[in-house]
Amino acid sequence: MPNETRLDLAQDVVSLTTSLCNIPSVSLAEGPLADAIEVALRALPHLSVTRDGNAVVARTGLGRPERVVLAGHLDTVPLTEPANLPVRREGDYLVGRGTTDMKGGVAVQLRLAADLTEPNRDITYVFYDVEEISDEHNGLARLARAHPDLLTGDFAVLLEPTDDAVEGGCNGNLTALVHTRGRAAHSARPWMGHNAIHDVAEVLARIERGQLPEAEVDGLTYRQSLNAVGVTGGIAHNVIPDHAVVTVNLRFAPHWDTERAESYLVDEVFAGLEVEIIDRAPGARPGLDRPAAAAFVDALALPVRAKQGWTDVARFSALGIPAVNFGPGEAQYAHADDERCRTDQIVAAEAALRRWLA
Structure with a gap:
């Protein structure tokens, strides 16, 4: 040594x-x-x-x-x-x-x-x-x-x-990808396709509606938050995008485990949408x-x-x-x-x- x-x-x-x-x-x-x-x-x-x-x-x-x-x-x-x-x-x-x-x-x-x-x-x-x-x-x-x-x-x-x-x-932490799917088309003829990036607006609206209140755990008050932390989509300036992804981060109080936090995102906030959990850490x-x-x-x-x-x-x-x-x-x-x-x-x-x- x-x-x-x-x-x-x-x-x-x-x-x-x-x-x-x-x-x-x-x-x-x-x-x-x-x-x-x-x-x-x-x-x-x-x-x-x-x-x-x-x-x-x-x-x-x-x-x-x-x-x-x-x-x-x-x-x-x-x-x-x-x-x-x-x-x-x-x-x-x-x-x-x-x-x-x-x-x-x-x-x-x-x-x-x-x-x-x-x-x-x-x-x-x-x-x-x-x-x-x-x-x-x-x-x-x-x-x-x-x-x-x-x-x-x-x-x-x-x-x-x-x-x-x-x-x-400490708070728990969960990160997910919310996918929106469309149909590619020439941007001069957008009616021939479906713009996946425009569908991101619904994802963002759900994030706003899905905010959680403060939670008291063992006498301490934890602030919870749900945020879009990244948006990707599109392949060229003249192509209607057929795929977009919103990266979402949830910080949740330690009265929930990661399974409950995941269920909240998948089954409640983004119910009916394509959600991929990529990272989770318990509080x-x-x-x-x-x-x-x-x-x-x-x-x-x-x-x-x-x-x-x-x-x-x-x-x-x-x-x-x-x-x-x-x-x-x-x-x-x-x-x-x-x-x-x-x-x-x-x-x-x-x-x-x-x-x-x-």
Whole structure:
């Protein structure tokens, strides 16, 4: 195992964030960072450590009645030119790739892993690879398939950036293609054919009629939405098109599963039309009624809101583990050329999780 880079888990969390960011880890190239994290964690006798690809899982084994999971991904989107590494300080911010998404959160995990030798709950720390690109590579999904025992717990926290709040669960996501069919003809003689693109108007009208209201789940309000996100059709300026496609995206609250969401589109909104489902991802209930979740919210004493997007908390929900998002950073800076994270948020996130776990 390459050992060129050593992480000092005793340094303060902001300095550790800087160290983590300065080890580039673009998706599918997380090896050096995973190596450094594995070496640092294996030096801690109170943890058992497992490596799977470029994912590292560390667990306490104290026999506590509850086990919680703290999870974060190691990869970042690509660097920009001029390079947004190494990290630099600008006033109250750390600026550079990965500061917000999400090595500030990973630094918090590592500081807790190093210091909490006798936590009040057993803790599983999950550092996984390949979150930022297509789902087929996702390291958390791979762990769930190959080693679900490593992810078991009563409650999970994904340390994605949430800007001084707790974001419970997440919406589900479904994408469909709605096809309209016509008959090709010369555009000088349109009465000889049937224009499939003109039929798109009915699809768009159904989308407007098919909007869903807000939904309350476990005390949190989720906004639901149905949108056309793409339209294609036509082969030439002088041909009446015989085929058009509207790409439709549905974001639905986690009181529905993907089967119910699909039925809503196919059997209700677009009944009688040709619908092709091309992508689906379940949402996640926050489970705020669970004792571990309630204790988490009480300890942090921060605002709690619904996560309106989709995150990997849904993978924990699929395993029967309620989960929330909580971590340092403002989502607006994720993936930006000037990605940045307030240092006080990183410090505060570490302190909040210590209150809960120590």
